Amino acid sequence: MLITQLLNYFYEFFAEQLGLYTYQNYFEILILSFFIYKILQWLAQDYTKPLLLYWYGYYAILTISYYCNALTLFWIMIIASPIAAMFILFIHQTKLQKQFILHSNQTFNIQSLPNQQWPEILIRALLFATHHQKQIFCIIERNNTIDSLLLSPYDLNIPIQPNVTDFLLSSTLLENPTIMIINHHGFIKNINVTWSKNMHDHLLINEHHTTKQHNQEAGYIITKKTDAFMFHIEAHTYLATLWINGTIIQNLSIDQLLITCNEILPQKSTDIIKKGIFHVQKHRNNNTSPENY
């Protein structure tokens, strides 16, 4: 009885305040809201442009024009909404391409997969390189491809393995400072990378692109505009700086960096048989200072 009264009250309230007279109206709104939610989610994935804000802005103008009786503007915006949708698709195309490219490239076979402990191996190799005064900026690519923001002299696509990584980072051909791209599956994609023209358009510094300061600023931008993250280990202090989501976290210990990397990176597949415990992992709990790696 009370529930019926309550339902009646709500029915009357929504009929009076929102113009919802039948239950079909509620159903229609829920379905529309679901589709709009999916579109909003899709738009929010674009880190490079605030498409969600454009969408909200369009609706805000539409609503304000309606309630201010600016009916010409209102109807122009209603009629122009398919054009606006096409425009958003056009702006969003880079993001769409990113997703298509990434999905089409993900073909691995079990033999070529990197070691399960690839973050540990990578950081150990980086520490080794840092010890030899090499400044390496390591970018970990996740779901968004960052190819359009960087220029790479050659593609490697080598799974991270202890000896190979050390060999690469000790090469005399390695620039100093250098940028290295690794994908979240543990493949070294590129090395000696430079920032592309796309990236230079966003940068304030007009110095030579290999300076440390330049890389730091670019790191901030790349992590703000994509879901990639970047880190760098200081040669003098052995402390790391991490750039993620446009935020800079400084003075991280190597242990903290490793923990953070493992938290950010997707869960590793469990169907690959572990081949033993790595030296780094074995000693991680006992010694956390970088010199011990």
Place this chain on the structure above:
Amino acid sequence: MFKNIVTIILHQKTTKISALILGYLTWFFIAQYQNVTHSYIIPICFYNDENIEIIAPQSIKIKIQGHRLDIFKLHQQDLAIHLDATSFHNGINEIILNKENLFLPETLKLINLIPSYISINVTSKKHE
């Protein structure tokens, strides 16, 4: 400050709420010129009834059809059946109700009145 606002706007929960609001707005913009039917329970009012006592039903149910926007703008408090008491005689009066008693806007159509006629018992007031 601006960054905080943007962060709040882009938050997952805010997106869910705003999807619901945008869903409603989209629906409302499209559905405002749809023809809809809605029922109201409205009171019966009498005018020119100073010298008589009337015993009559308190309210009736009406069904109105029109554009959703017109019905939305119509407030239930503004609706009533208005009857002129000067035409009543003492005793039982059978009155057929129609659109003229309702003062309905021209854009709206009266579909139904339940009941469509009412019995009113009228007696003269005794002067003290």
